[in-house]
Amino acid sequence: MSSPPELRLLGHFQLEWQAEPVELCRNGQRLLAFVALRRHVSRTVLAGTLWPEVTEEHARGSLRTTLWKLPRGEQPLIRCSGDSLVTADALHVDVHAFTETALDVVQRCGPPVTTGLPQGLLRGEDLLPGWDEEWVRLERERLRQLRLHALDALAEALVREGRPALALEAAWESVRTEPLRESAHRAAVSAHLAEGNLNEAVRHYRSYQRLLREELGVEPSPRFTRMLARHGWRSPGVTPD
Template identity: 55%
Template sequence: MNPSPSPPQHTNLQLLGQFRLELNGEPVPLCGNAQRLLAFIGLRGCVCRSVVAQTLWPDATETHARGSLRTSLWHLSSDGRKLELVHCTQESLTLGHGVRVDASTLARTALDIVRGRGPFHADPLLLGVLDRGDLLPDWDDNWVVLEREWLRRLRLQALDILAERLARHNMPALALEAALASIRIEPLREYPHRAAVSAHLAEGNMIEALRHYEAFRQLLRTELGAEPSPWFTRKIPVKRRWRPRR
């Protein structure tokens, strides 16, 4: 009798908020260099060995950098569970088949929204994909900083577009959630605050709209010594000297 096949392995690489590698829901410990190597390949997908070595060990000689790369690859392949985290050839490194990366899912989703692909106004789960933490916030490697800023700007653009589409399709509650997610990333941008106020007004919540406007106005004054734009102020349907009770 043939033995039953092994159950499929589900490998998840979390790069948003913190680094975490999971196999079937259980954490897989990795040393620091192995984490950096896996994160780099996870973000790039397929990359030349020499580029990996030069990027991750920029201050080392070429010989030492290549040696560090080989050691890190050994750490990734030495787990007793036989994880295929990285597929290696003589010239390149590719993320193993079936390894899911949350940052890649976020980037694909955000790019599809920005490019206008799909009826995204009908899928409330998109907010859960877009409303995540920053990319590896405690890492200060140059390549991480650049990827983090690109992904952050992409998320903001996607959330702004999503909030506008949800409002246009008469879904103000979800439009408000998208606007608030954008505000959590960058609280001083006016656009998502305008979207939040519009969503409150669409739901008939004038008090909440006024309260949100006044909170943003105070934030701008405190942080920048500035005022909301005249266009935003004209959207408020009562005199500005009115103040909602706190």
């Protein structure tokens, strides 16, 4: 049985067919990436987005030429559906697999106890690095935010499940991605507290407090401070809930 085509957009662009890399011209890469991300897009939107500085007629001509140059196997990578273009059902796109994993974690607030850390969340590869088109930047930021929310939810769930070491791994991935994000630091402190390491929790809190003061001139939220107060640590003006 032939293996289905695979499209990688995280980390770098790579198309594989029959387990072999397939070279595409730059326009072919852009077209396939755009349609794969959207799954279903009209010809007008596609042509206007990829060739915005030419006439509509010229843009549609460039679209037809680029489509014609795409490789064809048992079925095309992109098929027509009326005035729209749709990716082949068999095409596996890593972005969709990542999105499904992240949304599953967010919706369920983490994995069942028997599973480990979802590796797709830990790798943290950017979407098409080096591509500076606006449509790529928007999608890149969407995926970054989704990953951060999934990592926070994963860390919190792992703390509840009694796996603080894995919770710290997830929390630190979020911290490394966005060092000023308080929810990630709260998740790390929760993991320390779950292990009974109040000293580590306070040290982490104070490090984050210094970072906020230096970068933004603000303090951590009262919610964050009360987390430590509930475990016996006292900060001026803050009492446990």
